[in-house]
Amino acid sequence: MQLTDVRKTYDGVPAVDGLRLEVGQAQVLALLGPNGAGKTTTVEMCEGFVTPDSGTVRVLGLDPIAQSAQLRPRIGVMLQGGGAYPGAKAGEMLRLVASYSADPLDPDWLLDCLGLEHAVKTPYRRLSGGQQQRLALACAIVGRPELVFLDEPTAGLDAQARLLVWELIDALRRDGVSVLITTHLMDEAEQLADELVIIDHGKIVASGTASELTKQGAEGRLRFSAPPRLELSLLDAALPAGYHPIEETPGSYVIEGVIEPPILVTVTSWCAEQDVLATELQVDQRRLEDVFLELTGRELRR
Numbered sequence: 001m002q003l004t005d006v007r008k009t010y011d012g013v014p015a016v017d018g019l020r021l022e023v024g025q026a027q028v029l030a031l032l033g034p035n036g037a038g039k040t041t042t043v044e045m046c047e048g049f050v051t052p053d054s055g056t057v058r059v060l061g062l063d064p065i066a067q068s069a070q071l072r073p074r075i076g077v078m079l080q081g082g083g084a085y086p087g088a089k090a091g092e093m094l095r096l097v098a099s100y101s102a103d104p105l106d107p108d109w110l111l112d113c114l115g116l117e118h119a120v121k122t123p124y125r126r127l128s129g130g131q132q133q134r135l136a137l138a139c140a141i142v143g144r145p146e147l148v149f150l151d152e153p154t155a156g157l158d159a160q161a162r163l164l165v166w167e168l169i170d171a172l173r174r175d176g177v178s179v180l181i182t183t184h185l186m187d188e189a190e191q192l193a194d195e196l197v198i199i200d201h202g203k204i205v206a207s208g209t210a211s212e213l214t215k216q217g218a219e220g221r222l223r224f225s226a227p228p229r230l231e232l233s234l235l236d237a238a239l240p241a242g243y244h245p246i247e248e249t250p251g252s253y254v255i256e257g258v259i260e261p262p263i264l265v266t267v268t269s270w271c272a273e274q275d276v277l278a279t280e281l282q283v284d285q286r287r288l289e290d291v292f293l294e295l296t297g298r299e300l301r302r
């Protein structure tokens with residue numbers, strides 16, 4: 001799936017502003033951004049529900065609007081609100097959606113997988129919010145899509161249901177399915193996604209794996225405790241340029257910079273050479289949430 005220089009403006013205000021995005025096969029890409037950043041508009045253009053003002057969108061090589069009839073059976077879309085049948089029972093709804101597909105997954109198996117086996121005969125409008133959410137996910141994947149769009153798939157789910165959904169998304173990837181998810185949950189993005197894209201005001205502000213993002217411009221820190229007043233010049237010389245150990249308080253040592261595995265090896269080898277036992281060795285890394293807030297600001301979006 002590929003978006004090239006895609007723009008969409010509502011009432012003169014850009015919702016999506018020159019976005020370039022690519023999701024490879026069996027890849028999970030998470031789109032993150034504050035409220036109003038343009039995530040849903042992006043997903044809706046990929047699904048063929050919204051026409052871009054300019055740029056190109058290709059999903060499985062097809063134009064989602066001009067070639068929607070060919071594309072629809074090959075993609076999965078998680079719709080919120082249950083569609084047009086609020087009185088239909090959960091099992092009936094899923095079987096109906098499955099009947100549109102040439103080679104669907106077994107609906108009963110899928111209901112079991114998503115913990116909905118006791119809700120098979122419950123009318124849609126009587127399902128809890130979390131059950132409706134899981135049924136929407138089941139409807140999105142029952143037709144064995146090659147690519148699935150999940151807009152906040154775990155919003156409002158309890159911890160158990162969230163884990164179930166995460167496991168299912170992981171299983172989809174293992175089966176070669178590509179997944180584009182939007183989420184507000186940093187741990188969800190970190191846990192699931194091969195690539196994270198943070199957007200704000202319709203533009204990409206950062207992208208990469210979770211560990212690449214947390215390293216960007218990071219002021220990481222390595223701390224360890226050891227006997228006070230150690231001679232640090234040999235350690236300083238052994239570390240790469242830009243890393244300087246200091247004794248912050250007696251017996252408490254700190255090295256600032258991006259802390260990667262070779263830095264740890266250098267420190268522990270030096271300790272061994274000095275016959276010093278470092279205790280309380282700790283690496284402080286920025287969390288994804290810190291990176292997100294740094295890039296998109298802390299003020300509330302309205």
Ligand SMILES: Nc1ncnc2c1ncn2[C@@H]1O[C@H](COP(=O)(O)OP(=O)(O)OP(=O)(O)O)[C@@H](O)[C@H]1O
Binds near residue numbers: 010011014034036040
């Ligand atoms: N149909 C529409 N008509 C007018 N403005 C719209 C429409 N859809 C979206 N917008 C505007 O476009 C911008 C991007 O909205 P979008 O829903 O894509 O953001 P989002 O990142 O999904 O936000 P959220 O996290 O709140 O779901 C917002 O300013 C929104 O008000």
